[in-house]
Amino acid sequence: MSFLPPIANLQAFEAVARRRSFALAAAELHVTASAISHQVARLESHLGVRLLERSAHGVRLSAAGEQYLSRVAGALSAVAAATDDLRQGVSNSLYVHASPSLATLWLMPRLPSFAMANPHIVLNLSAAHTHSDFGLGPADLDIRYGVPRWPDLVVEPLFEERILPLASPAFIRSRRLKRIDQLLEVPLIQSNVNVVQWNDWFAAHSDKRPPERFSLRFDRAQMAMEAAILGLGVALESATLAGRHLVEGRLRPVFGFDKFVRAMAHFVVYPARHGKRPPVEAFLSWIHSEAARSGPGLSADSAPDSA
Numbered sequence: 097m098s099f100l101p102p103i104a105n106l107q108a109f110e111a112v113a114r115r116r117s118f119a120l121a122a123a124e125l126h127v128t129a130s131a132i133s134h135q136v137a138r139l140e141s142h143l144g145v146r147l148l149e150r151s152a153h154g155v156r157l158s159a160a161g162e163q164y165l166s167r168v169a170g171a172l173s174a175v176a177a178a179t180d181d182l183r184q185g186v187s188n189s190l191y192v193h194a195s196p197s198l199a200t201l202w203l204m205p206r207l208p209s210f211a212m213a214n215p216h217i218v219l220n221l222s223a224a225h226t227h228s229d230f231g232l233g234p235a236d237l238d239i240r241y242g243v244p245r246w247p248d249l250v251v252e253p254l255f256e257e258r259i260l261p262l263a264s265p266a267f268i269r270s271r272r273l274k275r276i277d278q279l280l281e282v283p284l285i286q287s288n289v290n291v292v293q294w295n296d297w298f299a300a301h302s303d304k305r306p307p308e309r310f311s312l313r314f315d316r317a318q319m320a321m322e323a324a325i326l327g328l329g330v331a332l333e334s335a336t337l338a339g340r341h342l343v344e345g346r347l348r349p350v351f352g353f354d355k356f357v358r359a360m361a362h363f364v365v366y367p368a369r370h371g372k373r374p375p376v377e378a379f380l381s382w383i384h385s386e387a388a389r390s391g392p393g394l395s396a397d398s399a400p401d402s403a
Contacts (some may be wrong), residue, residue, distance in 0.1 A: 101142045103175075106168055108135035109147060111229075113165045116155050123226050176230065189218045190375040194239035197317035198362055199223035201337045202390070203239070210382050217375045225289070225315070230367050236376050238365045239383075242291065250371060252364045252380070255387040257334040258356035259292040262347045267327045273350050276302045283311035283329030287320045291361040294332055300357050321347065334359070336390055358392075 111121035112132060122129040140147050147161035157165060194203055199221065210219070220234075228235035230249075244251045261279065271282050276298075284294060284307060294306040314320045317333050324331040325346045335356070341347040349355070364383065370376050 101139050102135075105135045105139035105142070106172065108132045109139050109161075110165065110169055110172055112136060112148060112155060113157055113161060114169075118155065120226075123224075124229060188216050188375055189220060190373075190379055191220045191222075191234045191236045192239065192379065193222050193224070193228040193235045193237070195241040195362070196223040196225065197337060198239060198241065200318050201321075201340070205340060206386050209386070210379070213382065214375075214378050217378060219379075227365075230370075236366060236370050236373065237379065240363050240365050241289070241361055243361075244363050244365075246365055248367075249365050250368050252384070253360050254362040254364055254383070255336060255360075255390060256392045257336045257359045257361065258353070258392045259290070259297065259332060259334055259359050260353065260356040261297070261330050261350040262321065262333050262335075262338055262342075263324050263330045263350050264327050265345065265348050267324070267330070268348060268350055273330075276351065276355075277304055279330060279350075280304060280307065285320050285323050285329045285331040286310035286313040287317055287331070287333065288313055288315050290317065290332070292332065292357045292359050297332055297357050301351075301355050336392060339390065 107125060108121065108131075111124050112118055115121050115124065118129045118132050118136075122132045125132065136148060143164075145160045145164075146158050147164060149156050149158050149161075200223070203221070207219070207221075210217075222235075227240055227246075228238040230238075239254065240246070244253075263273070267273075267282075271278070273279075273282070286294065294310075298304055298306050311329055312320075312323055314323065317337055320331040321333055321338055321341060323329065324333075325341065330350055335342065335349070335353070338347055342349075364380065366376065371380070
């Protein structure tokens with residue numbers, strides 16, 4: 097089968113065609129955009145056909161590219177499925193992908209209990225903002241953050257969260273924060289990717305509007321929380337993800353635990369065929385048990401002394 101193009105070239109083409117972006121395809125495949133461009137160019141040279149049309153407005157498929165993608169995407173998915181089937185019979189490995197903040201703040205501290213209960217399972221954990229592509233990568237499960245719009249996948253909610261203003265005890269004392277309107281006089285920390293934003297919280301608890309500009313902006317909850325711990329301002333974050341910081345006293349809810357907005361934004365996602373693997377079944381049972389135990393976050397009764 098020497099006429100077959102290299103699989104790396106096919107993967108690059110499929111990723112660009114699906115995402116309509118060389119940059120997004122590069123992030124997904126963990127290579128540079130230049131490498132993706134070269135791989136697609138080599139594929140086009142190999143085939144003698146222009147597959148993609150590039151312009152200032154982005155990337156789109158040529159007529160030949162549309163036809164080729166319809167065949168190639170199915171073939172790549174078949175290879176991935178065959179690989180999964182082989183792994184089921186010969187390995188107890190488990191590949192889990194998760195959003196970075198959940199992986200660091202919530203999942204990692206709980207992994208010892210999974211390892212203790214399942215010593216025969218070899219767990220591989222990766223974390224990134226981009227979602228796993230089950231057709232191309234080895235992931236068995238993806239723990240995603242966002243609005244659940246993922247057709248053709250099993251989507252299981254993980255937990256409900258309480259999103260509320262958090263700051264360091266020293267910051268709250270120094271600014272004497274007691275009223276919601278005082279938030280307009282202190283630095284507010286913005287988490288760009290959060291499902292619940294400051295305008296949602298203000299709408300739920302005040303007739304005031306949040307500022308249009310923020311002192312600090314982050315694309316990860318863990319960085320926003322770290323900034324709040326350092327006394328740089330007030331972060332609007334999940335009491336569930338901030339659980340350890342709250343218990344150990346590094347963060348406090350600015351107005352108590354009753355001024356929150358509910359959110360259901362973390363989901364375990366996987367193709368139905370993956371659910372038949374014993375390591376996947378074990379992990380799903382364990383993580384849902386941990387999620388139920390962690391609940392929506394700390395209550396006033398379980399919070400550390402606020403003095």
